[in-house]
Amino acid sequence: xxxxxxxxxxxxxxxxxxxxxxxxxxxxxxxxxxxxxxxxxxxxxxxxxxxxxxxxxxxxxxxxxxxxxxxxxxxxxxxxxxxxxxxxxxxxxxxxxxxxxxxxxxxxxxxxxxxxxxxxxxxxxxxxxxxxxxxxxxxxxxxxxxxxxxxxxxxxxxxxxxxxxxxxxxxxxxxxxxxxxxxxxxxxxxxxxxxxxxxxxxxxxxxxxxxxxxxxxxxxxxxxxxxxxxxxxxxxxxxxxxxxxxxxxxxxxxxxxxxxxxxxxxxxxxxxxxxxxxxxxxxxxxxxxxxxxxxxxxxxxxxxxxxxxxxxxxxxxxxxxxxxxxxxxxxxxxxxxxxxxxxxxxxxxxxxxxxxxxxxxxxxxxxxxxxxxxxxxxxxxxxxxxxxxxxxxxxxxxxxxxxxxxxxxxxxxxxxxxxxxxxxxxxxxxxxxxxxxxxxxxxxxxxxxxxxxxxxxxxxxxxxxxxxxxxxxxxxxxxxxxxxxxxxxxxxxxxxxxxxxxxxxxxxxxxxxxxxxxxxxxxxxxxxxxxxxxxxxxxxxxxxxxxxxxxxxxxxxxxxxxxxxxxxxxxxxxxxxxxxxxxxxxxxxxxxxxxxxxxxxxxxxxxxxxxxxxxxxxxxxxxxxxxxxxxxxxxxxx
Ligand SMILES: Nc1ncnc2c1ncn2[C@@H]1O[C@H](COP(=O)(O)OP(=O)(O)OP(=O)(O)O)[C@@H](O)[C@H]1O
Numbered sequence: 094x095x096x097x098x099x100x101x102x103x104x105x106x107x108x109x110x111x112x113x114x115x116x117x118x119x120x121x122x123x124x125x126x127x128x129x130x131x132x133x134x135x136x137x138x139x140x141x142x143x144x145x146x147x148x149x150x151x152x153x154x155x156x157x158x159x160x161x162x163x164x165x166x167x168x169x170x171x172x173x174x175x176x177x178x179x180x181x182x183x184x185x186x187x188x189x190x191x192x193x194x195x196x197x198x199x200x201x202x203x204x205x206x207x208x209x210x211x212x213x214x215x216x217x218x219x220x221x222x223x224x225x226x227x228x229x230x231x232x233x234x235x236x237x238x239x240x241x242x243x244x245x246x247x248x249x250x251x252x253x254x255x256x257x258x259x260x261x262x263x264x265x266x267x268x269x270x271x272x273x274x275x276x277x278x279x280x281x282x283x284x285x286x287x288x289x290x291x292x293x294x295x296x297x298x299x300x301x302x303x304x305x306x307x308x309x310x311x312x313x314x315x316x317x318x319x320x321x322x323x324x325x326x327x328x329x330x331x332x333x334x335x336x337x338x339x340x341x342x343x344x345x346x347x348x349x350x351x352x353x354x355x356x357x358x359x360x361x362x363x364x365x366x367x368x369x370x371x372x373x374x375x376x377x378x379x380x381x382x383x384x385x386x387x388x389x390x391x392x393x394x395x396x397x398x399x400x401x402x403x404x405x406x407x408x409x410x411x412x413x414x415x416x417x418x419x420x421x422x423x424x425x426x427x428x429x430x431x432x433x434x435x436x437x438x439x440x441x442x443x444x445x446x447x448x449x450x451x452x453x454x455x456x457x458x459x460x461x462x463x464x465x466x467x468x469x470x471x472x473x474x475x476x477x478x479x480x481x482x483x484x485x486x487x488x489x490x491x492x493x494x495x496x497x498x499x500x501x502x503x504x505x506x507x508x509x510x511x512x513x514x515x516x517x518x519x520x521x522x523x524x525x526x527x528x529x530x531x532x533x534x535x536x537x538x539x540x541x542x543x544x545x546x547x548x549x550x551x552x553x554x555x556x557x558x559x560x561x562x563x564x565x566x567x568x569x570x571x572x573x574x575x576x577x578x579x580x581x582x583x584x585x586x587x588x589x590x591x592x593x594x595x596x597x598x599x600x601x602x603x604x605x606x607x608x609x610x611x612x613x614x615x616x617x618x619x620x621x622x623x624x625x626x627x628x629x630x631x632x633x634x635x636x637x638x639x640x641x642x643x644x645x646x647x648x649x650x651x652x653x654x655x656x657x658x659x660x661x662x663x664x665x666x667x668x669x670x671x672x673x674x675x676x677x678x679x680x681x682x683x684x685x686x687x688x689x690x691x692x693x694x695x696x697x698x699x700x701x702x703x704x705x706x707x708x709x710x711x712x713x714x715x716x717x718x719x720x721x722x723x724x725x726x727x728x729x730x731x
Pocket of ligand 1: 141145146149187189190191192200201232233234235281361
């Protein structure tokens with residue numbers, strides 16, 4: 094059995110021969126999963142097929158811009174749906190672009206979209222889990238098998254001869270056949286032989302109610318066959334939708350359901366979007382945009398070649414999918430369309446890449462998207478969904494989009510030392526609103542996870558003085574913060590870096606945590622420690638931030654921390670070694686004992702142990718854990 098994927102030129106059969114081929118392995122896997130995951134909602138296949146037919150019409154209109162002859166005398170594009178309860182079939186025809194034999198084999202034998210195939214290959218095998226993932230990418234044509242146990246598709250590509258049409262047939266169980274066929278009209282006809290469990294789709298009234306739901310946003314007329322009521326009368330076709338591009342209609346005339354259905358069509362999603370923004374711009378530039386915020390991340394969000402961008406129309410004519418030029422990369426999760434009146438219909442890739450029109454549209458659409466997100470933030474429950482899915486991507490914006498830095502920063506959410514939960518829910522505005530009277534700095538700490546951050550010894554004094562600290566635990570947070578130095582006139586400080594000074598916040602009269610006298614007394618100890626630890630630390634000093642722990646490690650204000658180091662090393666950049674600074678807390682009994690230690694060997698062991706413990710407390714891994722264990726054992730025994 095040849096699979097569709099590994100066909101080579103050498104074994105290509107004569108074009109008109111009937112061939113039986115095997116689906117690519119991933120298609121079989123997808124089909125199997127789909128049938129299991131969609132049984133409770135089988136009608137979705139109709140949405141998918143109508144969506145494909147609409148895309149086929151879009152593609153034909155686009156090709157006809159340069160080759161008008163493709164339309165011939167069949168220029169009224171549409172979709173025709175009929176049912177036959179006796180034959181137990183449902184048939185859907187379109188007069189769109191159609192497919193050649195090669196295209197049929199490629200599109201309906203493999204999973205063409207890049208990334209999808211790998212995604213399916215890597216599914217866990219746990220049917221329940223995998224079924225939920227299926228909704229993350231469009232199930233498309235193959236969903237027909239949820240309702241049908243045999244699907245026959247005939248198609249003739251625009252511009253091809255009637256004898257070059259193709260017939261494809263499959264029972265969805267691993268194989269399909271393709272053969273040449275003769276078809277008078279251009280376009281694609283799909284006949285579903287319905288499963289016993291899906292007989293409802295052979296009932297005209299049932300199909301009508303579903304189509305009413307799924308067709309209103311489609312810009313193409315959808316016709317349903319009306320059976321003649323009286324004998325002798327002919328059957329007739331009835332158009333069931335407005336057949337007007339949804340974005341051209343005034344907002345007040347578009348229902349939420351229509352927006353949601355349209356999103357599912359353009360966003361290849363099963364679920365409703367969290368929010369949308371529909372705008373018509375008039376003036377120097379004229380365009381309409383309809384942007385959506387999805388509720389969950391697609392599987393290819395972090396893939397370099399992942400699907401992104403908007404669907405581009407020029408004067409209502411579809412031009413291309415995935416036009417990336419209208420939004421910055423950090424807003425790649427936004428789905429939708431943009432329809433321009435200013436761009437030429439034959440807009441080229443080059444023009445899209447550099448043009449004043451595109452630049453100003455991009456900056457306006459970026460603002461629009463950010464405004465839509467600010468608005469969404471007014472609903473914390475919905476915003477949390479958004480932030481969980483896309484918060485990390487949004488953070489990239491601080492590095493990418495200088496002009497909108499403040500807006501982006503305003504959209505970020507963080508866990509905090511005062512909310513007591515790991516949820517990222519505190520905004521910078523919330524933080525500023527709760528700042529102490531004399532506080533002029535936004536404090537934060539980065540760590541590998543919430544527990545490490547929340548228990549970091551760096552927080553001790555902040556806790557004691559009731560000063561809030563943001564806890565940043567995404568792996569890109571430290572990198573991100575290198576781009577965020579100010580918000581609303583307030584500086585940021587990483588509490589594990591540089592010197593910390595809370596004296597102003599505590600009030601003039603408050604006792605300092607470490608008195609000058611204690612510092613002075615500790616001077617000799619500091620010197621002794623510096624000598625003992627010179628290989629491993631940059632310096633030793635008395636603390637400005639501890640109140641309970643004996644020691645902690647801090648970095649100089651501009652030294653890269655642990656996260657940054659990991660990030661850079663993952664990107665293949667070798668980082669120079671940076672030694673930390675050891676801070677000691679002279680009020681701690683262990684430090685007093687250390688100061689009194691007369692035995693140099695014991696002093697060295699104690700010093701090393703306190704240093705390693707400071708590293709452990711902030712979630713770092715020891716370079717030589719065995720040496721640490723040996724030292725502790727020696728100390729325990731002596
Ligand atoms: N009615 C049709 N007319 C012409 N081509 C079609 C038609 N239906 C499907 N195709 C082709 O088959 C391809 C695969 O369709 P399928 O529905 O599986 O995926 P898709 O439409 O690309 O994306 P999605 O999975 O989100 O639906 C389409 O990209 C298109 O090229």
